[in-house]
Amino acid sequence: MPRNKSQNQQLRDERREQILSQALMLFAKRGLAATKITDIADASAISQGLMYHYFSSKEAIFVELISRAFDRLNQACRWLEEQSMPPLEKITFALTELLKLLDQDEHAACYHLLIAQATASDAIPDEAKAIILRENTFPYESISRIMAAGQQEGTIKQYDADQLALIFWTSINGLAIYKAVHGTKYLAPNVEILVGMFQSNHL
Amino acid sequence: MPRNKSQNQQLRDERREQILSQALMLFAKRGLAATKITDIADASAISQGLMYHYFSSKEAIFVELISRAFDRLNQACRWLEEQSMPPLEKITFALTELLKLLDQDEHAACYHLLIAQATASDAIPDEAKAIILRENTFPYESISRIMAAGQQEGTIKQYDADQLALIFWTSINGLAIYKAVHGTKYLAPNVEILVGMFQSNHL
DNA sequence: GTCTATATCCAGATAGAC
DNA sequence: GTCTATCTGGATATAGAC
Structure with a gap:
């Protein structure tokens, strides 16, 4: 019994x-x-030539x-x-969620690391550069808006909201890289330490 | 007039x-x-072949x-x-000094970025891996000791000192990468925000 | 010391057999 | 769809002229 079109398509998608x-x-x-196409092929248990299908x-x-x-990240921010x-x-x-992700979800952690790596590197395709240029500011602006709202309430420290957002993301990025390197030996830091950067003291 | 040996050596060192x-x-x-040896040669204004001298x-x-x-970094920690x-x-x-360095000293910022990049990448020479393995823990331990001393005094928050040191360095790393990417558009964050992570509130 | 020319190697991509 | 074999280009490293 030959498979029909949609089944074939599904198989193809899964392989992709x-x-x-x-x-x-x-x-x-x-x-x-530094990643060779044969590395990817080997890891995927297919031949190198088949990659190009x-x-x-x-x-x-x-x-x-x-x-x-970026789709994932920006969607999460919007949510x-x-x-x-x-x-x-x-x-x-x-x-809390970001630290949990880094600690427990290998896949998600890699996405985060990919962003950190890609934005840090000059040596990526032009198309990737364009995506970064277009999408990268959104998470910063999103967090910045939340910080500003918190400052209105007095629950968040009265520094420049953009600076707070900058530190928010750069700290997470730094942790993502550390985790990637030290793997097993990484123990997730207490969330309160990070929150302490942003939370007003007089509560 | 032919140059003597030590002058030649000096010239050679300068070129190096x-x-x-x-x-x-x-x-x-x-x-x-992603860095080709010709890139380095071009940037140094010498031929590619001469690199190998x-x-x-x-x-x-x-x-x-x-x-x-690592020599620079560890020496600074020791100091x-x-x-x-x-x-x-x-x-x-x-x-304060680290932020100033990132902001003003291109060369120093690159050293920091190099460490961040190299520790994050799997695709580096074995010898480099060995150096990282041997030297990388020192800065963490050094800052951790200072944190612990501050906790004894009550000036630093009572979280695990290793965690505080971890966040100290990962935050700096994250900022170094951000700076490298966004270059001109980066404005150094207020030091107090970062200090706020570590400083006891009841002062 | 410095350059140009060249050998070698390896990775990306293609072609063709099954 | 999948593989093996091959082409091609580009990067490292070397050799040899000046």
């Missing part, structure tokens, strides 16, 4: 996802240039991953802003 | 330093794999830079520990 998943790990750990090039895989990474929670609680919630 | 300096910038921005390989340059980066300053002041001083 599998390749993307393996590529994500490798790119996150080694970077784009699913993706037109190594760079195409990278670009798709970068695009997805957070929409919640009816006091601003300080949103910040605490976000930090 | 020049190459290292250019390589540092490139490695920090693009990573090891000064260094045996691209990797050798990288290893020397990593080694120097800080030796000062007769209250612990909290040491932390504030260190953060």
Whole structure:
């Protein structure tokens, strides 16, 4: 019994996802240039030639991953802003979830690392650069708005909201990298330490 | 008039330093794999072939830079520990200096970025890995000791000192990367925000 | 010491057999 | 759809001229 079109398509999609998943790990750990297409093929347990039936090039895989990474991140930010929670609680919630992700969800941690790596590197495809340029500011602005709202309430410290957002994300990025390096030996820091940067003292 | 031996040696050393300096910038921005030896040669205004009179390989340059980066960092940590300053002041001083460095000293910022990049990447020479493994813990331990001393005094928050040290360095790393990416558009955050993570509230 | 020219190697991408 | 074999380009490293 031959498979029909939609079944074939589904199989193809699954394989694609599998390749993307393996590529994500490798790119996150080694970077784009140092990851060979054979590495991805080996990790995906397919031949190198077959890779080109699913993706037109190594760079195409990278670009798709970068695009997805920002989609996830920006969607999460949008969701957070929409919640009816006091601003300080949103910040605490976000930090808690991010630390949990880094600690427990290898896949999610790699997405975060990919963003950190890609934004830090000059040596990425132009298309990826364009995505970063377009999408990267949103998470900063989103957190900045929440910080500003918290300052109105007096629950968040009265520094420049953009600076607070900057430190929010750079701290998370730094932790993501540390986790990637030290793996097992990493023990997640107490969320309260991070929250302490933003929370007003006089509560 | 022919130059004597020591003059020749000096010239040679200067050229070597020049190459290292250019390589540092490139490695920090693009990573090891994505930096071609011709890039370094071009930036140093010498031919590609001549590179091999000064260094045996691209990797050798990288290893020397990593080694120097840790020498600088660890020496600075040692110096800080030796000062007769209250612990909290040491932390504030260190953060102030690090932010100033990131903001104003391109060269120093690249060293920091190189460490961040190299520790984050799997795709570096074994020799570089060995250096990182050997040298990387010192800065963490050093800051952790200062944190612990501050806790004894009651000037620093009573969280696990290792966690505080971890956050200290990962925050700086995150900022270093952000700075590298956004360059001109980066405005250094207020030191007090960072200090606020560590300083006891009841002062 | 410095350059140009060249050998070697390896990774990305393609072609063609099954 | 999947593999193996091959082409091609580019980067490292070397050799040899000046």
